[in-house]
Amino acid sequence: MAAKPKPIVVVGSINMDLVCRTPLMPKPGETVLGTDFVTVPGGKGANQAVAAAKLSKSSPVYMVGRVGADDFGARLLDGLQKHQVHTRHVKVTEGVASGIAMILVDSKGENSIVVAPGANHKLTPADVDDARDLIASAAAVVLQLEIPYEVVKHTIKLCRELGVFTILDPAPAPAKGLPKAFYGVSLITPNQTEAELLLGQQSVHVQARRPVEPKQVAADLLDKGPGMVVLKLGSAGAMYLTRDGQMENIKPFKVKVVDTTAAGDAFTGGLAVALSEGMEFGPAIRLANAAGALTCTGFGAQPALPSRAAVDRLIAGVH
Numbered sequence: 001m002a003a004k005p006k007p008i009v010v011v012g013s014i015n016m017d018l019v020c021r022t023p024l025m026p027k028p029g030e031t032v033l034g035t036d037f038v039t040v041p042g043g044k045g046a047n048q049a050v051a052a053a054k055l056s057k058s059s060p061v062y063m064v065g066r067v068g069a070d071d072f073g074a075r076l077l078d079g080l081q082k083h084q085v086h087t088r089h090v091k092v093t094e095g096v097a098s099g100i101a102m103i104l105v106d107s108k109g110e111n112s113i114v115v116a117p118g119a120n121h122k123l124t125p126a127d128v129d130d131a132r133d134l135i136a137s138a139a140a141v142v143l144q145l146e147i148p149y150e151v152v153k154h155t156i157k158l159c160r161e162l163g164v165f166t167i168l169d170p171a172p173a174p175a176k177g178l179p180k181a182f183y184g185v186s187l188i189t190p191n192q193t194e195a196e197l198l199l200g201q202q203s204v205h206v207q208a209r210r211p212v213e214p215k216q217v218a219a220d221l222l223d224k225g226p227g228m229v230v231l232k233l234g235s236a237g238a239m240y241l242t243r244d245g246q247m248e249n250i251k252p253f254k255v256k257v258v259d260t261t262a263a264g265d266a267f268t269g270g271l272a273v274a275l276s277e278g279m280e281f282g283p284a285i286r287l288a289n290a291a292g293a294l295t296c297t298g299f300g301a302q303p304a305l306p307s308r309a310a311v312d313r314l315i316a317g318v319h
Contacts, residue, residue: 005058006139007086008272011128011155012045013120013146014065014080014090015099016072017301019261022104025112034104039072041079042101042301043120044144044171047262050083051269051305052142055291059139059276064089064131065147066119068098073119079302089131093119099146109257109296115146115172123147125154136162139276142268143185144169153181160184165275168226169268173197183225187275189268191232195221214239215247230285232267238289240281250285253293253314262301267292270311290314 020034041050045065053061063085067073069092076098080087099118105111128135128151135141141159143152143166152168159166166185170178173194190198195217218229218241230240237252270291274284290311298304 005060006137006276007060007062007134008052008056008140008142008276009062009064009131009135009138010045010049010052010142011064011131011147011151012048012142012144013043013099013117014046014063014067014076015043015101015115015118015120015146016040016076017042017101017103017261019103019105019300021106023107025104025106036299038300040300040303041076042103042262043076043099044146044169044265045142046076046080046085047265047301047305048142048144048169048269048272049080049085050302051262051266051291051295052273053084054305055270055273055287055308055311057277057308059273060084060086062086062089062131062134064123064128066091066093066123066127068092068096068119069094070098072098072100083302089127089134091127093122096122103261105259105261105299109259111259111261113261117146120147123151125151127151128155128158132158132162135159135164138164140165140167140272142167142169142272144268145172145174149179149182153179156181156184167268167272169264170194170198171264178224180225186227187230187271188221188226188228189230189232189271190221191234191264192217195231215241218247228281230271230288232264232292238267238285240285242281246281248282248285250282250289253290255293255297257296259299259304260296262304263292263295265301266295266305269305286315287311
């Protein structure tokens, strides 16, 4: 009898995205007429959970988080469930609004985002402990930084005790760097800007007017303690560096960019799925790259997240 697939567990944020297209980003004090306003389920945690659920061939995906007892909260729960994300560990919180993100998307597909955390900041270590048995059985636990830091720290500690593989997407990256305990994960997945911010290199970068080598950025992050670094390089693809010296640059997939929202979340969700399926690092990151690229071809967060069939077709070169 085949072994029962292990679940992927995402501990993180659940937001409603308020998205508006704009020909250009407004300057301070400037008013710009926008178009195509929509409300779309989002939040880095929920996006990663939906991405994983749409890409997984067998592993069930569970969300640990909080929403408010409001209309947005009901819609967010319904959206997760429709995408086959299990929500028994998503708590409805009275007296607080669901988290929201206000997103502007310009004509080049670049975005600017302001997040009001709402119920996400009511998530507690006790909520994670309530999911302890589930976490103990997980193939991977995925984390980001749109929830209280004490919850992230507690989850990493619990996973280390249980011997569970952990993936940290350190976004939004804190200006003062990450607490040391956060580097105790199996895998960290920043983009290069986030990585340089975590390492305190951004001011040096600006003054020197020359790029910091991705390999050096990854090596500096690895020195801080994670088991492996995957550096998202946007249009340049991605690279990985492991403690045993493995390193490879993975080429990107070229697509027509409509909106970059949730591309990084698709990458992280795809990486969790690929590694849970036992893929080697190179093919796993290639799948994650394809998921991120295809997300850029749609509008909004979760509606743009691709299916596994679409990702497999892109990897195979079938359009």
